[in-house]
Amino acid sequence: MNVKIVADSTCDLSADLIEKYDITIIPLCIVMGENSYFDGIETTPEEIYKWADANKTTPKTAAVTIDNATSLLKPFMDEGREIVFLGISTQMSTTCNVVRLIGEDAGYDKLHVIDSQSLSTGIGLQVLYAARLSMAGESAASIVEKVEKRRSAVSASFVIDTLTYLSRGGRCNSVTALLANTLKLKPEIVVKDGAMIVAKKYRGQLGSVLLKYAKDQEEALLAADKNCVFITHSGCSDDIVAPIKEYLESLSHFENIYVTRAGGVVSSHCGPGTLGVLYYTDGE
Numbered sequence: 001m002n003v004k005i006v007a008d009s010t011c012d013l014s015a016d017l018i019e020k021y022d023i024t025i026i027p028l029c030i031v032m033g034e035n036s037y038f039d040g041i042e043t044t045p046e047e048i049y050k051w052a053d054a055n056k057t058t059p060k061t062a063a064v065t066i067d068n069a070t071s072l073l074k075p076f077m078d079e080g081r082e083i084v085f086l087g088i089s090t091q092m093s094t095t096c097n098v099v100r101l102i103g104e105d106a107g108y109d110k111l112h113v114i115d116s117q118s119l120s121t122g123i124g125l126q127v128l129y130a131a132r133l134s135m136a137g138e139s140a141a142s143i144v145e146k147v148e149k150r151r152s153a154v155s156a157s158f159v160i161d162t163l164t165y166l167s168r169g170g171r172c173n174s175v176t177a178l179l180a181n182t183l184k185l186k187p188e189i190v191v192k193d194g195a196m197i198v199a200k201k202y203r204g205q206l207g208s209v210l211l212k213y214a215k216d217q218e219e220a221l222l223a224a225d226k227n228c229v230f231i232t233h234s235g236c237s238d239d240i241v242a243p244i245k246e247y248l249e250s251l252s253h254f255e256n257i258y259v260t261r262a263g264g265v266v267s268s269h270c271g272p273g274t275l276g277v278l279y280y281t282d283g284e
Contacts, residue, residue: 001079001081002134002135002137003081003082003083003084003133003134003138003139003140003143004022004024004076004081004082004083004084004134005021005022005023005024005083005084005086005127005130005131005134006023006024006025006026006072006073006076006083006084006085006086007023007024007025007026007085007086007087007123007124007127008025008026008027008028008064008085008086008087008088008095008123009025009026009027009028009038009039009040009263009264009265010028010039010087010088010093010095010119010120010123010263010265010266011025011086011120011121011123011124011127012120012121012123012124012232012260012261012262012263012266013025013121013124013127013128013260014258014260014261017124017128017258017260021127021128021131021132021135022131023127023131024072024076025040026064026068026069026072026073026085026095026099027039027040027041027064027068028061028062028063028064028088028093028095028264028265029061029062029063029064029065030043030048030059030060030061030062030264030265030268031059031060031061031062032048032051032055032059033051033055036062037264038068039061039263039264039265040263040264043264044264045234045235045261045262045263045264045267045272046235048264048267048268049235049267049271049272052268052271058268058269058271059264059268060268061093061264061265061268061269063093063094063095063097063098064095064098064099065098066098066101066102069098069099069102070102073085073099073102073111077106077108077110077111080110081110082110082112082139082140083110083111083112083140084112084114084130084134084140084143084144084147085099085111085112085113085114086114086116086123086126086127086130086147087099087113087114087115087116087123088116088118088119088123088265089115089116089117089118089119089191089194089195090115090117090194091117091194091195092119092194092195092196096113096114096115099111099113100113110140112140112141112143112144114126114130114144114147114148115194116151116154117151117154117191117193117194118151118154118156118191118194119156119191119265119266120156120158120232120262120266120276120278121156121230121232121258121260121276121278122154122155122156122191122278124230124232124260124278125154125228125230125278125279125280126147126150126151126154128228129146129147129150129280130143130147133146133147150280150282153225153280153281153282154191154278154279154280154281155217155220155224155278155279155280155281156190156191156276156278157188157189157190157191157199157276157277157278158188158189158232158266158270158274158275158276159186159187159188159189159202159209159210159213159274159275159276160186160187160189160270160271160273160274161186161206161271161272161273161274162271162272162273185201185202185203186201186202186203186204186206186209187199187200187201187202188200188201188202188213189270200213200216206236206240206273207239207240207243210236210240210244210275211243211244211247213275213277214244214247214248214277215247217277218251220279220281221248221251221253221277221279222251222253223281223283224253224254224279224280224281224282224283225279225280225281225282225283226253226254226255226283227254227255227256227280228254228255228256228257228258228279229248229254229256229257229258229277229278229279230258230259230260230276230277230278230279231244231245231248231257231258231259231260231275231276231277232259232260232261232262232266232275232276232278233259233260233261233262233274233275233276234261234262234266234267234270234271234272234273234274234275235261235262235267235272235273235274236272236273236274236275240275241259241275244275244277245257245259248277254279262274
């Protein structure tokens, strides 16, 4: 029996990839006012944006709940299966610790937890790698070792269209957001060692900025793992996404170019118009 791969909803994998690789997803929670919703199940990014604009604030996000995570993990535990769980960076959420606690409380030493030290499809890349290793018959210990060894090779970055949502959530001050929006500055956010840092600051219309952001990575892209690259966005139009996909196709390097929609967590914090190009840099 193959090792069961489980991830949280911030991995932002599409439904077809989740089905293809038999991945179980545990949802984080999106808190809007007095109500809490399971990410990707009970609310959508469009509903999040509508609520945020109406209330002039951003939703809060919370880790997976013990009860829901337990209910999703229990069938595999009852079967005695080895389980590898990959979760959002522990610097951003307590989700990994919640899942770890479930295993410890049940005395179930076949539940292995990997801190992805990333978010969105920076996690998704690791989830797919773990799933391919599982399908190849690798043991849980081997999967954990190989995924963690390769973790630093994940390139996860995004360009944000507006700082309004980060400002509403207290992640940058309102003056900075106003100035950036007025000057049409669009920061590149890079996930490094589990935390988010600002790298470049682009300026201009969103479509041209995002294409430049992708092309700025050409050297790294050509040296990247050929298996796949992700274009992950929080609601960009096809007119914006298509040129980036065409550019990646023109490199004739990647076997798979996946376009995925960011879920509630990234959408809550970054707002619409956020897009990232994510891949493994190690060329494995």
